[in-house]
Amino acid sequence: MAPWLQLLSLLGLLPGAVAAPAQPQAASFQAWGPPSPELLAPTRFALDMFNRGRAAGTRAVLGLVRGRGRRAGQGSLYSLEATLEEPPCNDPTVCRLPASKKTLLCSFEVLDELGKHVLLRKDCGPVDTKVPGLGEPKAAGEPKSAFTQGSAMISSLSQPHPDSRNETFSSVLSLLNEDPLPQDLPVKMASIFKNFVITYNRTYESKEEARWRLSVFVNNMVRAQKIQALDRGTAQYGVTKFSDLTEEEFRTIYLNPLLREEPGNKMKQAKSVGDLAPPEWDWRSKGAVTKVKDQGMCGSCWAFSVTGNVEGQWFLNQGTLLSLSEQELLDCDKMDKACMGGLPSNAYSAIKNLGGLETEDDYSYRGHMQACNFSAEKAKVYINDSVELSQNEQKLAAWLAKKGPISVAINAFGMQFYRHGISRPLRPLCSPWLIDHAVLLVGYGNRSDIPFWAIKNSWGTDWGEKGYYYLHRGSGACGVNTMASSAVVD
Known part of the structure; x- marks a missing residue:
């Protein structure tokens, strides 16, 4: 068992580790292939969100899809994995060197409520042109760095400002996006995460989701400490009911x-x-x-x-x-x-x-x-x-x-x-x-x-x-x- 899962198991955070109310069984993942009729609408929405803001000719194309849907509140929650093909870059005004097309493996979570779609998670990373086996694809990329606040904030960090008080904003930016995390942090955060789960009555449906949420929590706690260090008021930042969300x-x-x-x-x-x-x-x-x-x-x-x-x-x-x-x-x-x-x-x-x-x-x-x-x-x-x-x-x-x-x-x-x-x-x-x-x-x-x-x-x-x-x-x-x-x- 991986160290993450051993840690979660010892803490009683994995399904089955402690007694828990019975949960309805989620549908099993559909096999790799073109999106099924059930997955077609959420898959198209996820692809549109991925391509949002991209110019024609630079948008990714859908490859293979697998996933499942389950009831969530007044609607349905879809967990999707998809391969996306990004077109080659041959425009000298955009890319420095010609690049071949790139294959990405993406995980999406899409909520469909009363006909309205909401993208809850998007996690993409490059993979080999061939996804091994297509039954057990490589895991998508690591969680994205939080608190980027978009390109406008990033560009503003490099500009001096009257409120700067000699802060070096380039170092601020690197601090907020500093990765990877120290290796011992997950262990130190694990008991805090367990208290969070108990306090806010969190339940996770699988080992994979529990592992994902713990990794998100750890990243969030480190970033909360960095925000704390950069705040010029008296505010205290730390664990809240939103701490397991990207x-x-x-x-x-x-x-x-x-x-x-x-x-x-x-x-x-x-x-x-x-x-x-x-x-x-x-x-x-x-x-x-x-x-x-x-x-x-x-x-x-x-x-x-x-x-x-x-x-x-x-x-x-x-x-x-x-x-x-x-x-x-x-x-x-x-x-x-x-x-x-x-x-x-x-x-x-x-x-x-x-x-x-x-x-x-x-x-x-x-x-x-x-x-x-x-x-x-x-x-x-x-x-x-x-x-x-x-x-x-x-x-x-x-x-x-x-x-x-x-x-x-x-x-x-x-x-x-x-x-x-x-x-x-x-x-x-x-x-x-x-x-x-x-x-x-x-x-x-x-x-x-x-x-x-x-x-x-x-x-x-x-x-x-x-x-x-x-x-x-x-x-x-x-x-x-x-x-x-x-x-x-x-």
């Missing part, structure tokens, strides 16, 4: 790339309140904020950010705090894309056009898109308009103190491993141009003379500080000031 899985399931990709509806600029911001403010203590909610495995942060804002606006203008329905927006806001992401500006328009929002009790959250079941008779809250707020953080604080909680969008860099404290990542690592998560500003203040924004998140109370995130205030940290907005209730 960066790609976390981003695909929980974040919202549409925030930086689409303009959304144009909103008019809010009038300045004209007052100086009080030294501190917290709407939670004043009854304007509902309990922390959990968006689940759905990229619906945009809906939670907007309903939180509307809840506060209704309380301040009508005197009643109601927990409002995010599910109504997932189902009925046709400008946005439900669990695939959305924009607050579109959501305000949808609420206005629909005729209001129902309460959580009347239209409860399901975490996936379903048929619109909105009833105008059940709507308890309406809005008159929506406004865009200033990017000046002093003005934002003044507006918040007088007008209520604010919908904002941020770059979620590091939040996968955030535990508590005031986060202040290096600006190039948390670019304001790469926002991907919508949240709610509910207050602000200072801890040990460090100014912060108090941010209500939508990942449940078992994340962060009982569901809240604290981010440095006054430095434009992670783009917190770039997409601030609010509903208007008259």
